[in-house]
Amino acid sequence: MQSTLRRAGAFAAVGTLALAAPVLDVAAFAPFAAVALVAAFLVTEGPLFEVFARPGDHQDGRLNGLAGFALAAAALAILVAAVDMPVSLFVTTVLVLSYGNLGKQLVATVSDDPFLGTAGFVLGGSLGGLAGQLGVVAVTELAPAYPLFVFLASAAALVAALFREVLFERDDPLVMLSTGLLLWLFDALSGPVGAVEIGAALALTVALGYVSYALKTASVAGMLSGVLLSLLVIIFGGFGWFAVLMSFFAIGALSTKFKYDDKLNRGVAEENEGARGTSNVLGNAAVAVVSVVGFAASGWFSVDAVVFQYAFAGSMAAALSDTLSSEIGGLYDNPRLITTFRRVEPGTDGGVTWQGELAGLVGAGIVAVIAMLLLSDVTTPLGGVVVFFGGLAGMTADSLLGATIEGDRIGNEAVNFTATLVGAVVSTGVALFVLG
Structure with missing residues (x-):
């Protein structure tokens, strides 16, 4: 030593x-x-x-x-x-x-x-x-x-x-x-x-890191990923962006731990006692990070910063919606494959239950409300609806990919990334079309 x-x-x-x-x-x-x-x-x-x-x-x-x-x-x-x-x-x-x-x-x-x-x-x-x-x-x-x-x-x-x-x-x-x-x-x-800004950012991110590790909701690498992403989101976006990100990290982590033993017995529990690693964190949050970096760099290009706010919120709505759909839906019997509605075993990729879908809708709604309240360009009920539909689209895309190509062709993290990308693209596209 x-x-x-x-x-x-x-x-x-x-x-x-x-x-x-x-x-x-x-x-x-x-x-x-x-x-x-x-x-x-x-x-x-x-x-x-x-x-x-x-x-x-x-x-x-x-x-x-x-x-x-x-x-x-x-x-x-x-x-x-x-x-x-x-x-x-x-x-x-x-x-x-x-x-x-x-x-x-x-x-x-x-x-x-x-x-x-x-x-x-x-x-x-x-x-x-x-x-x-x-x-x-x-x-x-x-x-x-x-x-x-x-x-x-x-x-x-x-x-x-x-x-x-x-x-x-x-x-x-x-x-x-x-x-x-x-x-x-x-x-x-x-x-x-500002001094207050960086002080508050460090206090919040350090607390996030300690809680995530103490509750065993993340590995050391996963904890570092979450803390780093949170710090960047606060400095480049602001505390409203951080609140949206935390809605996924906090609620998603708690849902993973919810009735974990029951999920373990059913064969649908996350590995490592539900502690999420770097690949899982980045699979769900990479699009959000790119969005906040794009927001910070929007002055370099002729791109309206509002695009990145909707992309960020839509990706997080998709991430939380998909997580709640999987974690809650996995506790119920008789899931059906989203492509054929054939009954499949719990834990089957692409299998959905109505309880899981409902939980996913609630997750998308939570992110939509927080974004509507705290993001400067998502301030109307219509803006919240746009984010909600982005989350719904991402959750559905995750299930479709799970039923068709997940497993032999691509892994879960790639599916999560694609689902959040769909959420970001749908939210941004609808916002540009509907809101101008």
């Missing part, structure tokens, strides 16, 4: 070289290129080797982990010079990964709980990323925008933690490059961020 913590501290020290980037300017890659050269060819044994060596490095006789980490940092630094990536984002990315891993290893000395380890990574990475941006402010003319700095550091830490959760430690170079590019996108999309 001590060797792992020592290695994390050593990697953090190397990552701190990123603070020299504002001074080195176009040569910001040089320190990391030098570290990569030393790690790959010069240090093959001895005390320094032991400090940085990961288990596989001993077999190869070189510091592959350190070399990959340093090369990824060097590549990211080249983007600063080549395509004008802000140097503050480079520094943030490197320090998030460096100090996030150190935070995780510090927690590991007192607890092996995966949730606490992930929390340690996010906290350590966020603090490291924030410190990096403040360091850049100290030596450059970058205007201090503290709430924005907090958002970018937190978002980068969540992205890196999620990638680390679904990949492997040896994939840190990929994690660093991916995090850096996404952070660049987040920065470009961000408008003015």
Whole structure:
């Protein structure tokens, strides 16, 4: 354990070289290129080797982990010079990964709980990323925008933690490059961020993460996905958008846990005790995320922002409608295949019950009402009806796909994604046609 913590501290020290980037300017890659050269060819044994060596490095006789980490940092630094990536984002990315891993290893000395380890990574990475941006402010003319700095550091830490959760430690170079590019996108999309806004956003998303994990409604990766998506929705859309998203996350999660033992006995329960993973979260919410990103970027294109509000609300109405239809409908006997109305066994893809369909209609209605009350462009009863029909269309599409191609051809997550896409397209199309 001590060797792992020592290695994390050593990697953090190397990552701190990123603070020299504002001074080195176009040569910001040089320190990391030098570290990569030393790690790959010069240090093959001895005390320094032991400090940085990961288990596989001993077999190869070189510091592959350190070399990959340093090369990824060097590549990211080249983007600063080549395509004008802000140097503050480079520094943030490197320090998030460096100090996030150190935070995780510090927690590991007192607890092996995966949730606490992930929390340690996010906290350590966020603090490291924030410190990096403040360091850049100290030596450059970058205007201090503290709430924005907090958002970018937190978002980068969540992205890196999620990638680390679904990949492997040896994939840190990929994690660093991916995090850096996404952070660049987040920065470009961000408008003015207020202190109260980011404070409330972090409080809400942290609470969401804790509750989802404590109630076992999501895996660690699923929890990270939900927290990250919620943070992005609040910053890029607003708290009304977050309320719509939460209607799906909260009600959907509770419906999954509802009479779980009965569902288990009937063979229709979700795996992992109903804890949803990243693929499930993204399958249901990917269209919503694209919608809120499109909303934030609508000023770049000649596209009315109202399109993205209806797409977002319609996709969430479809997601909640489908979830309630499946979770409630699975408790009742005699489901019928939606394409032929032939009776099938409970849990059969494409099988529906009238109770499940009714629950799905209620789910679509809940999202429609929340959207009508809280989304600025969905403010009339007619707007709510448009969202409702989008949800109904998505739920029906899910059942049709389940009855025809789900299983051998595509999986459940792909079906969920398609259903939410149908909900978004129908809501948007009807809104443009009916509301002009």
